[in-house]
Amino acid sequence: MVIDADRCEGHGRCWAGAPEVFEPDDIGNGQVVGDGRVPVELEHRARLAVANCPEHAITIEES
Amino acid sequence: MGHHEPVTDWTTDFDHTDDVWAADPYPIWDELRRTCPVAHTGRYGGAWLPTRFEDVAAIAYDTERFTSRSVVMSEFRPPAMLAPAGIAPPISSDPPYHKDARRMLLPIFSPQAVEALEPATRAYCRELIAAMDGRDVVDAAEEYAQHIPVRVIANMLGLPQTDAETFRGFVNHVLEGVSLPLEQRAEGMIALFGYLQGHIDDHIAEPRDDLISFLLDSELEGQKLDPFQVARTIGLLLIAGIDTTWSAIGASIWHLAKTPADRERLVAEPALVPVAIEELLRAYAPVTMARLVKQDMDWNGCPMKAEEWVLLSFPSANRDPDEFDRPDEVIIDREVNRHAAFGLGIHRCAGSHLARMEMRVALEVWLDAFPAFHLVDPAAVHWSGGQVRGPRQLPVRIGPA
Numbered sequence: 001m002v003i004d005a006d007r008c009e010g011h012g013r014c015w016a017g018a019p020e021v022f023e024p025d026d027i028g029n030g031q032v033v034g035d036g037r038v039p040v041e042l043e044h045r046a047r048l049a050v051a052n053c054p055e056h057a058i059t060i061e062e063s
Numbered sequence: 064m065g066h067h068e069p070v071t072d073w074t075t076d077f078d079h080t081d082d083v084w085a086a087d088p089y090p091i092w093d094e095l096r097r098t099c100p101v102a103h104t105g106r107y108g109g110a111w112l113p114t115r116f117e118d119v120a121a122i123a124y125d126t127e128r129f130t131s132r133s134v135v136m137s138e139f140r141p142p143a144m145l146a147p148a149g150i151a152p153p154i155s156s157d158p159p160y161h162k163d164a165r166r167m168l169l170p171i172f173s174p175q176a177v178e179a180l181e182p183a184t185r186a187y188c189r190e191l192i193a194a195m196d197g198r199d200v201v202d203a204a205e206e207y208a209q210h211i212p213v214r215v216i217a218n219m220l221g222l223p224q225t226d227a228e229t230f231r232g233f234v235n236h237v238l239e240g241v242s243l244p245l246e247q248r249a250e251g252m253i254a255l256f257g258y259l260q261g262h263i264d265d266h267i268a269e270p271r272d273d274l275i276s277f278l279l280d281s282e283l284e285g286q287k288l289d290p291f292q293v294a295r296t297i298g299l300l301l302i303a304g305i306d307t308t309w310s311a312i313g314a315s316i317w318h319l320a321k322t323p324a325d326r327e328r329l330v331a332e333p334a335l336v337p338v339a340i341e342e343l344l345r346a347y348a349p350v351t352m353a354r355l356v357k358q359d360m361d362w363n364g365c366p367m368k369a370e371e372w373v374l375l376s377f378p379s380a381n382r383d384p385d386e387f388d389r390p391d392e393v394i395i396d397r398e399v400n401r402h403a404a405f406g407l408g409i410h411r412c413a414g415s416h417l418a419r420m421e422m423r424v425a426l427e428v429w430l431d432a433f434p435a436f437h438l439v440d441p442a443a444v445h446w447s448g449g450q451v452r453g454p455r456q457l458p459v460r461i462g463p464a
């Protein structure tokens with residue numbers, strides 16, 4: 001998972017919906033937890049974060 | 064507000080303070096989206112109303128051609144010389160000034176700061192419920208929803224709780240008095256700033272651990288804020304934080320009062336409340352913002368003139384079938400929901416984490432106390448018109464009929 005910091009406006013849909021994958025920084029902007037790899041069981045919620053980010057700031061790089 | 068002629072044609076003469084709009088704007092927007100997606104009116108000195116998600120988003124992102132110098136549409140346009148800061152930074156500011164003015168506020172409303180306010184908010188919601196003890200019918204807007212944001216923001220700012228009635232009056236005046244004559248509007252603003260100035264002077268004499276003292280100590284562009292800037296910022300927080308959240312909590316309770324299946328589901332599955340809140344925010348988004356056109360231009364075929372308004376209807380965008388599946392239905396567990404209730408782009412609601420916490424706690428406490436409640440009389444529900452729409456009278460039955 002990658003968050004484009006230039007697009008993120010801190011809506012918090014990602015860290016609220018998938019706290020294992022995203023976390024807020026000190027002003028509420030999203031950042032990925034760890035190296036951004038998502039275990040299979042969290043994939044659905046990670047994809048929802050992509051679909052719900054109002055700024056289209058999150059992308060998935062498949063590996 | 065009824066200070067104007069009733070609207071007969073929504074495509075060429077719309078008015079967001081019309082009683083028909085206040086009572087139920089959705090059919091108006093649905094029709095416009097199909098037939099005239101960017102409507103116009105000659106009222107307020109000229110204004111446009113985009114109703115599609117795509118158009119609302121494009122204008123929200125276009126800070127080059129649309130200014131935030133005033134986000135509340137009325138006959139009054141603040142002088143252009145106030146740009147780029149505007150009357151109430153950061154909501155009235157354009158880039159590049161906007162960024163730092165906003166940055167200064169974000170830590171106050173960060174998720175971590177908001178979390179710390181949750182226990183007090185919950186205790187306060189419970190107090191409001193306790194005061195209803197023994198009653199069968201209560202007004203969920205007047206006796207519950209309205210008090211929560213007032214109490215939370217007054218606490219944060221360090222203003223006395225006993226003044227709650229006073230600031231509700233100011234807020235009402237600014238947001239709902241848009242069709243009053245200019246002199247009357249100006250009087251309201253002067254009264255608000257006079258009130259705030261007194262408290263700011265107190266805080267200068269005697270600093271405390273609250274938001275007013277924090278702001279007095281903050282710097283912008285390398286300089287301490289002067290007391291007037293602090294007053295403007297506080298004025299913004301009162302105006303942006305109260306009616307909006309009151310409306311969102313009220314609309315949520317209204318929906319659950321008339322929709323037993325959704326109510327029962329949330330009572331049985333409290334963990335669903337955060338998802339439900341996003342859907343309620345989508346379907347009943349309370350806030351519409353305004354912009355001013357900077358220069359004459361052709362915007363997607365619309366001949367927009369400098370100083371005309373644009374009403375950014377986030378509520379209508381949230382009902383656009385091109386963006387949402389079954390937009391007119393409240394699907395209480397809707398998972399894919401990229402709604403715009405808190406705006407889009409650089410002005411994203413700075414208080415959104417706080418507002419979500421207040422909504423969640425308010426609903427949790429309410430549902431816990433009243434697992435079954437319903438509308439006393441749908442016709443007795445009264446909605447505010449204008450740019451912040453929510454139930455202002457909401458009688459619900461919480462006890463035996």
Ligand code: HEM
Pocket residue numbers: 123131134153154155165168212216299300301303304305307308311348349350351352353377404405406407409410411412413414415417418419
């Ligand atoms: C459910 C409740 C709320 C809703 C729906 C809401 C909605 C909005 C919207 C749509 C904007 C965008 C303005 C624009 O594009 O011009 C906004 C901005 C703002 N809101 Fe809220 N709001 C809510 C609650 C709050 C609260 C509780 C506060 C703080 C106490 C707050 C403070 C602000 C501020 C400071 C801005 C300006 C941000 C900027 O210009 O950078 N709001 N709000």
Ligand code: SF4
Pocket residue numbers: 003007008009010011012013014015028029030052053054055056057058
């Ligand atoms: S949902 Fe999008 S805009 Fe919001 S914090 Fe996450 S990445 Fe940023």
